[in-house]
Amino acid sequence: MQYDVLITGGATSGSFFARRMAEQGFSVAVLDASKEEKIGSKYDIFHMCARDFDTFGLPEASKDDGTWAFEFTEGLTASPYNNYPKTTYDKIVGMHMHEYVLKMNRWAKEKGAEYIYGASVISPVFENGRIAGVKYKKDGEEKEIRARVIVDCSGMGGAVRTSLPDGYGVENFTLGSNDMFYVILRYVSLKNSEDYLKGSCGWPFYKTWIAPQHDPCGAILGIGACNSFGYAEEIYKDFEKSISLPEHSIQYFEKGTTPYCRCPYSFVADNFIATGDAACLTKPLNGEGITSSMVHMEIAAKVLGKALKKGRTRKADLWEINFLYNKAQGADFCFLRAVLTKAVTAKKEEWEYFFENDIIFSEPLMNAVSTGEEIPLTPDVLGGMIKNIARGVKNKVISVSTLKAVGSGVLLGTALKNHYLSFPETPDGFEKWCKKADSLWLKVGKMQ
Numbered sequence: 001m002q003y004d005v006l007i008t009g010g011a012t013s014g015s016f017f018a019r020r021m022a023e024q025g026f027s028v029a030v031l032d033a034s035k036e037e038k039i040g041s042k043y044d045i046f047h048m049c050a051r052d053f054d055t056f057g058l059p060e061a062s063k064d065d066g067t068w069a070f071e072f073t074e075g076l077t078a079s080p081y082n083n084y085p086k087t088t089y090d091k092i093v094g095m096h097m098h099e100y101v102l103k104m105n106r107w108a109k110e111k112g113a114e115y116i117y118g119a120s121v122i123s124p125v126f127e128n129g130r131i132a133g134v135k136y137k138k139d140g141e142e143k144e145i146r147a148r149v150i151v152d153c154s155g156m157g158g159a160v161r162t163s164l165p166d167g168y169g170v171e172n173f174t175l176g177s178n179d180m181f182y183v184i185l186r187y188v189s190l191k192n193s194e195d196y197l198k199g200s201c202g203w204p205f206y207k208t209w210i211a212p213q214h215d216p217c218g219a220i221l222g223i224g225a226c227n228s229f230g231y232a233e234e235i236y237k238d239f240e241k242s243i244s245l246p247e248h249s250i251q252y253f254e255k256g257t258t259p260y261c262r263c264p265y266s267f268v269a270d271n272f273i274a275t276g277d278a279a280c281l282t283k284p285l286n287g288e289g290i291t292s293s294m295v296h297m298e299i300a301a302k303v304l305g306k307a308l309k310k311g312r313t314r315k316a317d318l319w320e321i322n323f324l325y326n327k328a329q330g331a332d333f334c335f336l337r338a339v340l341t342k343a344v345t346a347k348k349e350e351w352e353y354f355f356e357n358d359i360i361f362s363e364p365l366m367n368a369v370s371t372g373e374e375i376p377l378t379p380d381v382l383g384g385m386i387k388n389i390a391r392g393v394k395n396k397v398i399s400v401s402t403l404k405a406v407g408s409g410v411l412l413g414t415a416l417k418n419h420y421l422s423f424p425e426t427p428d429g430f431e432k433w434c435k436k437a438d439s440l441w442l443k444v445g446k447m448q
C-alpha cells in the first residue's frame, strides 16, 4: 500500500504531525525504531508552557494517566554570582515523556494514523530520482514502505535527512559536538523543607538551572553545554563553587543531547519535509524543542495538505513552509542564536554588569521570549543597551573584546533576522540567498 504521508519517528514531533495530517483525511503511517513500551523514554521529565496545550490543541496532561508530574509559574534568571534576578511569569507543566508520547500516539491514532513500532529506518527509497519511501528493519527483516511524501521526525540523527544525496534540496549535514548541547540532569532530594521549590531558577552564564520535579521534596539540577558531557561537568563544578545551592543528595542522573545549531536553510525537497530535532528547530535560549517544532509543523501541515490535495508535492509546492516559518519564528531564532553565541564569550564580571544594566538580560525581553511575543528590541531599547555597554567599557568593567563580540552579535543577529525575513518566496534566488546566509553564519561561529 502507498500512504499519503510517511513519518519517520513517532515521538512528540512525529505524533503531532501525524495527527495534523490524519485529521485532514490523509492516510498516514508512522515508523519508529523504538518498541511501543519504550517510545519516548530517552529521558523522563520535560516541560511545556501551559498555554501551549491550547495554542497547539494538544491533549492535556493528567494525573490519572501518569502524564502530569508538577507545575509552576515563576521563573528566575540570575547573574553568575546569583544577583539581579529577572522574573518571568509563565505557567509551566512538567510531564513524564514516555507516558505523554504514548498519549500523543493514541491522539494521532484516533484520527487514523497507523504506527509501526520497532521499525528502524535504513535508507530512503528513490523512484525517478525522487524520494518515494524508505527501507526499514523490523524483527530482523528488511522491509520497504512507500508514500507520496516522507516527513523526517526522527530526532537529531535525522535518519532520512542525513541519508539524502547531496543536492537533493535539504542539507544532509550531521551534527558535530559544537552543534548540540550535552544535557545532564541531576535528580536530587532537597535536605531542608524551606528549600522546596515553588519555581525554577536559571543561571545562563553556566547554562545551568534548578527546577521542580515529580518528587515535591526534590529538584532537577540541570546543565547544558557544547563539546561533551565531560566539559559540561567541568562547568558544573565552577557553578557549584560560585552559587550556593540548597543542600541536596543525588537520586539519579539523566543525560541526553539536543541540537544547538542553525536549521537547514530549506526544510523541503521533492516529496520531503524535515522537522522537529531532525531539522534542528530547538529554542536558542535553552535548547528546548518540543513546541518550537510545533510552530513549524502547524505551517508544514497546512502547506502539505494543500499540496497533497492538488496532487503536487515537489519542492516548489512545499516551499511556502520555508518562507512562512522564517517569518513566524525562524528569523527571531537566528537573531537570538547570533547574539547568544557572541555574548557567551564574556567573562563572569562582565555578565554581572549585563544583568545589573539590563543588557540582553532584561525582564521585558525575557518575558517576550518566554511567551513567544515579538522581541521588544526597538531602537530605544537597543540604544539604551549600547549606551550602558559604552559606559561599562569607559569604566573598564567591560573589555573592548567583549564590546566587539556583543556588538557584532547584535549586528550579525539583526542582519540574519533581516536576511531570513527576505527569504525567497520561490526556489528562484535560493542559491544566492544561501551564499549570503553562509557568510553571516560563518562570522557568528559556533557556541562555546
Ligand SMILES: Cc1cc2nc3c(=O)[nH]c(=O)nc-3n(C[C@H](O)[C@H](O)[C@H](O)COP(=O)(O)OP(=O)(O)OC[C@H]3O[C@@H](n4cnc5c(N)ncnc54)[C@H](O)[C@@H]3O)c2cc1C
Pocket: 008, 009, 010, 011, 012, 013, 014, 031, 032, 033, 034, 039, 040, 043, 045, 046, 047, 048, 119, 120, 121, 122, 153, 154, 155, 156, 157, 159, 183, 184, 185, 254, 255, 256, 257, 258, 275, 276, 277, 278, 282, 287, 288, 289, 290, 291, 293
Ligand atoms: C535532557 C533533555 C531535556 C530536555 N527537556 C526539554 C523540555 O523540558 N522541553 C522541551 O521542549 N524540550 C526539551 N528537550 C529537547 C527535546 O527533547 C527535543 O527537542 C524533542 O524531544 C524533539 O522531539 P522529536 O520528536 O523531534 O525528536 P525525538 O524526541 O528525538 O524523537 C525521535 C523519534 O524517532 C525515532 N527514531 C530515531 N531514529 C530512527 C530511525 N532510524 N528509524 C525510525 N525511528 C527512528 C526515535 O525512536 C524517537 O522516537 C530536552 C532535551 C534533553 C536532551
